[in-house]
Amino acid sequence: xxxxxxxxxxxxxxxxxxxxxxxxxxxxxxxxxxxxxxxxxxxxxxxxxxxxxxxxxxxxxxxxxxxxxxxxxxxxxxxxxxxxxxxxxxxxxxxxxxxxxxxxxxxxxxxxxxxxxxxxxxxxxxxxxxxxxxxxxxxxxxxxxxxxxxxxxxxxxxxxxxxxxxxxxxxxxxxxxxxxxxxxxxxxxxxxxxxxxxxxxxxxxxxxxxxxxxxxxxxxxxxxxxxxxxxxxxxxxxxxxxxxxxxxxxxxxxxxxxxxxxxxxxxxxxxxxxxxxxxxxxxxxxxxxx
Numbered sequence: 001x002x003x004x005x006x007x008x009x010x011x012x013x014x015x016x017x018x019x020x021x022x023x024x025x026x027x028x029x030x031x032x033x034x035x036x037x038x039x040x041x042x043x044x045x046x047x048x049x050x051x052x053x054x055x056x057x058x059x060x061x062x063x064x065x066x067x068x069x070x071x072x073x074x075x076x077x078x079x080x081x082x083x084x085x086x087x088x089x090x091x092x093x094x095x096x097x098x099x100x101x102x103x104x105x106x107x108x109x110x111x112x113x114x115x116x117x118x119x120x121x122x123x124x125x126x127x128x129x130x131x132x133x134x135x136x137x138x139x140x141x142x143x144x145x146x147x148x149x150x151x152x153x154x155x156x157x158x159x160x161x162x163x164x165x166x167x168x169x170x171x172x173x174x175x176x177x178x179x180x181x182x183x184x185x186x187x188x189x190x191x192x193x194x195x196x197x198x199x200x201x202x203x204x205x206x207x208x209x210x211x212x213x214x215x216x217x218x219x220x221x222x223x224x225x226x227x228x229x230x231x232x233x234x235x236x237x238x239x240x241x242x243x244x245x246x247x248x249x250x251x252x253x254x255x256x257x258x259x260x261x262x263x264x265x266x267x268x269x270x271x272x273x274x275x276x277x278x279x280x281x282x283x284x285x286x287x288x289x290x
Contacts (some may be wrong), residue, residue, distance in 0.1 A: 019096040020045040020054055024090050026073075027104040033111045035079035041072055041102065043090040058088040081110035081202050109121075166208055178202045198242045205239065205279075208272045226270045233265035240278050 026040040043054040054070035060076065061084055068091050076086075102162035112118050179200040182188065188196065241257045248255035 004216075008198065019098045020090040022056065022090045022102040024086075024088065024099055024102050024104050027086070027106070029106050031079065031106060031108045033081065033109045035081075035108050036075075036077050037106070038073060038075045039088070039104070040074075040084055042074075045090075045092050053257060054156055056088055057091070059085065060084060066112070072103045073282050080107045083107055083109050100117060102146045141180065148181065172210070176207070177199060179203060198246070199225055201239045202243055205243070205275060209276065212272065212276065226273060228270050229266055230266060230268050231271040233267045234259065235256070235264075236271060236275055236278075240282065241274070243279070244282050244286060247283075251289075253286065253289060 013158045022041050022043050026038065028037060031037045039058075041056065043056060045052060045054065055070055056072065057065045057068045058074055059065045060079075074088075083105060084107075085103055087103040088099040088214050089098040091097045109115075109158060113122075162237050174264045179196050182196045183200070185195065237257065237259050241259070245255050
């Protein structure tokens with residue numbers, strides 16, 4: 001290229017055939033999982049002063065080159081996880097472009113939920129939850145089965161008690177009937193009459209106990225109710241006296257009961273339940289006393 005100056009001097013200008021060089025001065029090797037980074041660089045041309053402006057173009061991962069500008073910094077945002085390569089090249093005033101771009105390889109950390117240790121932890125957690133859920137389901141199944149078995153057993157027991165109570169009532173009614181017939185006989189001596197009365201009282205008490213057996217299901221369900229009413233405590237104590245006097249005599253135990261002399265002792269309560277409690281307590285006392 002020949003140039004003529006104003007003074008008539010002819011100059012010869014030759015293009016610089018060697019392109020400038022680029023040096024990356026801010027190139028992180030690893031970037032956090034947000035994928036945000038910033039690269040900066042400097043350019044030099046050995047034939048030109050350092051302050052001579054150069055133009056630069058860059059690209060990411062072998063993509064398209066950006067237009068040449070004088071910017072020496074490039075922010076990058078939201079890069080995907082994995083390996084990346086950033087390249088930048090310079091161009092001088094003679095339009096000589098750097099033949100071998102400066103490049104830098106770096107890694108972007110994956111999000112925490114994509115990291116191997118987190119995935120392993122998640123697998124272990126899911127496995128533990130699944131195992132625990134399976135154990136809970138198995139426990140619930142066993143509890144349900146046990147509940148069904150218990151209900152079936154209770155139903156069978158209730159049916160058995162109802163059947164046995166009916167079978168016991170039949171002969172007991174006959175015993176009570178014959179005891180009432182014997183009581184009407186005028187030929188009974190006092191000792192025999194007292195024995196028949198004892199049979200009748202004991203039979204009536206046994207009849208009440210049989211009725212209480214049928215209420216066993218109510219007791220287990222927590223719905224057993226008392227039937228309070230006015231009754232004669234004197235009569236109840238006399239019945240207990242007759243029943244346990246014979247038992248104590250059979251075991252050669254001394255039996256003594258102190259009953260008030262009043263003809264009647266009116267009280268209010270559940271006569272059948274009080275009598276049952278007394279029989280249980282006194283029966284155990286006689287049974288375990290030698």
